[in-house]
Amino acid sequence: MSSTMTTRELAKRIVNQQGTLILDVRNTDEFNNWKIEGKKVELVNEPYFNLLDGMEPIVDKLEKNQEIIVVCAKGGSSQMIAEMLEEEGFTKVYNLEGGMKTWGEHLEPVKIGDLKNGGSLYQFVRLGKGCLSYFIESNGEAAIVDSNRMIDAYKQFAEDRGVQINHMIDTHLHADHISGGRRLAEEVGGTYHLPPKDAGEVTFDYAPLVEGSEIAVGNTTVKVQPVYSPGHTEGSTSLIIDGKYLLSGDILFVKSIGRPDLAGKAEDWVEDLRETLYSRYKSLSDDLIVLPAHYSFAEELSEDGSVSGLLGDLYEKNSGLQVEDETAFRKLVTENLPPQPNAYQEIRETNMGKINPDNEKQREMESGPNRCAVQG
Numbered sequence: 001m002s003s004t005m006t007t008r009e010l011a012k013r014i015v016n017q018q019g020t021l022i023l024d025v026r027n028t029d030e031f032n033n034w035k036i037e038g039k040k041v042e043l044v045n046e047p048y049f050n051l052l053d054g055m056e057p058i059v060d061k062l063e064k065n066q067e068i069i070v071v072c073a074k075g076g077s078s079q080m081i082a083e084m085l086e087e088e089g090f091t092k093v094y095n096l097e098g099g100m101k102t103w104g105e106h107l108e109p110v111k112i113g114d115l116k117n118g119g120s121l122y123q124f125v126r127l128g129k130g131c132l133s134y135f136i137e138s139n140g141e142a143a144i145v146d147s148n149r150m151i152d153a154y155k156q157f158a159e160d161r162g163v164q165i166n167h168m169i170d171t172h173l174h175a176d177h178i179s180g181g182r183r184l185a186e187e188v189g190g191t192y193h194l195p196p197k198d199a200g201e202v203t204f205d206y207a208p209l210v211e212g213s214e215i216a217v218g219n220t221t222v223k224v225q226p227v228y229s230p231g232h233t234e235g236s237t238s239l240i241i242d243g244k245y246l247l248s249g250d251i252l253f254v255k256s257i258g259r260p261d262l263a264g265k266a267e268d269w270v271e272d273l274r275e276t277l278y279s280r281y282k283s284l285s286d287d288l289i290v291l292p293a294h295y296s297f298a299e300e301l302s303e304d305g306s307v308s309g310l311l312g313d314l315y316e317k318n319s320g321l322q323v324e325d326e327t328a329f330r331k332l333v334t335e336n337l338p339p340q341p342n343a344y345q346e347i348r349e350t351n352m353g354k355i356n357p358d359n360e361k362q363r364e365m366e367s368g369p370n371r372c373a374v375q376g
Contacts, residue, residue, distance in 0.1 A: 002082035005069055005094040007106040011127055014038035015108055015305030023058065024071045025051065025081050026100070034368045036071060036103060036128070037298040048077040055088050067092040075099040104128035104367065107153040109135065110306045112291065115242045119218055123291060123306050124153070130295050130370045131177055132307055134247060138218030143167035144184065145239060145247055146293045149362060151180040151187065166190045167215055169224070171249030171293060172236040173198035175348050176341035176370045178362050182206075182353070195228075197235030203353035209237050229280055231273025232258035232372070234265070246288040246311060251276055253292045254300045254309045256373035257320030259337055266334050274329055277321060286312025294372045320374060338371045 013020050017040045024031050025048035035043060046058050062068060068090060072078035075098045082095040096103065106128060112121045119138030126132070126148055134145040135157060142163045144154050147170070158165050165188045168181035172195060182204060185192035193209040194202070215224035225240040232250040236258075239247040250258040257277060260269035288311045295307045302308065315321050323329040341347070343365035349355045350362070357365065 002070075002079060002086055003094050004079075004097045006097050007102050007128075008108075010036075010069065010096060010103070011106050011108045011125075014041060014127060015110065015125070015301070017303065020069065021062075021066060022069050022071055023062070023081070025078055026072055030073070034100065036100075038127075039298055039301060041298070048072065048081055051081055051084065055085060059088070062090065064089050065091055067094070069094045069096055071096045071103075072099045074101045100128070101363065101367075105148075105150050105363070107133075107148060107150055108305065109153075109157060110304055112245070112289075112306060112308065116244075121241060121245060122157075123308075124148070125301075125305060125307065129177060129366070132291070132293050132295065134291065136217050136224070136241060137161060137163045140164060141166050141218045143169060143215065143217045143224060144181070145169045146171055146174070146249065147180040147184055149178040149180040149183075149366075151184040154180070154184060155188070164188070167193060167217065167224075169193040169209060169215070169239065170351075171195070171209075171238065171247065172233040173348060173351055174250075175344040175351075176294075176372050177366055178347055179351050195233075195235030195237045197230070198233050199235070201352050201354070211237065227280070227284075229276040231260055231269055231276045234269065234272070236276075240284075240288070244287075244289060246281075246284065246290050247293075248281075248290050249293045250372045252281065252290060252314065252318075252320075253294060253296065253373055254290070254307060254314065255295075255297055255318060257318070257333070258372060259374050260333055266337070270330050270333050273333060274326065278324075281311065282315070284311060286310065286315070290314060294370045296370070296373050333374050336374050338373070341371045342366065342368045 019040045021042045024045045027047050031045040050057050070078040070082040079095040082093045085093045107124045109122050109124050112123050122135040124133045136143045142165045168185045170181050182192045191207050194206045196208040211226050211228040227238040229238045229251050230236050260266050260273045290309050300307050
């Protein structure tokens with residue numbers, strides 16, 4: 001029986017930038033669409049059916065004493081290949097428990113920093129999807145921003161830290177992943193906040209997230225200040241935390257900008273996107289630390305595994321912020337769009353409360369990488 005590695009153990013390796021060799025035995029098209037990535041991750045793809053008669057296709061690519069983590073969709077085929085590798089004399093072989101199915105759901109908390117009057121801000125990194133959510137705590141209370149559907153991770157984290165989750169905030173109506181905010185609010189008795197311009201078709205009650213209002217976490221020591229920033233969606237709203245952090249949702253990423261088409265409104269919303277990025281955000285302090293809701297590239301992960309960037313630096317380095325000509329900008333965000341996320345319309349309808357798929361269906365809907373960014 002081969003040894004196993006949990007997604008938590010693999011996540012720690014990737015966040016700590018340890019050298020990691022992955023043998024992915026899924027079909028090549030599945031591998032090309034969605035894979036495990038990291039700064040120190042080396043990938044070898046060989047479909048498992050090519051290995052059923054022996055390890056010849058990969059023996060020249062691997063060393064017998066090398067640590068190898070074998071990955072498939074759900075953990076079954078990879079276990080078989082891992083055992084075959086051991087029979088061939090490979091000594092450090094691990095099967096990734098649960099495969100890509102489980103990898104896509106793991107959340108890794110990384111501390112971003114302490115808050116001025118007590119409290120902390122954490123970023124939950126969903127390495128398998130590139131989703132980023134946030135846990136703000138102060139004086140025994142917590143708020144969660146852009147929650148994933150795996151809400152037990154947040155509940156356990158709050159319990160471990162002895163804080164009560166009171167606020168769930170979505171910066172916009174998500175189209176690439178299913179939000180856990182509403183369900184989490186129901187389970188903990190908290191308030192679910194959503195921008196009203198994204199909530200026109202929702203089937204549930206919510207607290208409007210609007211510019212000019214502030215959400216207090218703890219004894220009013222942490223200010224969550226909404227900033228209306230449309231473009232990715234009509235209602236997209238950023239948050240300024242503690243006067244230091246800009247939670248930009250899917251409007252601005254470290255190496256790219258948000259796409260305006262996930263509701264079929266690219267032509268309509270491109271001007272909003274430009275106004276937010278080239279005017280509204282430009283009026284904010286260059287010293288704000290941008291914390292987005294997604295990342296697209298492994299190189300965006302810093303040494304501690306977090307994803308962030310100074311707003312002033314992004315205006316110098318992010319290619320999506322360098323297009324001064326309006327026509328050229330329109331062309332950039334309407335002609336450089338990656339494929340739509342898997343089941344994005346069903347995901348939107350789930351986040352509106354219009355449909356309620358079971359857990360297995362939700363997993364299936366979310367499979368694959370996030371595709372919220374314009375490709376420059």
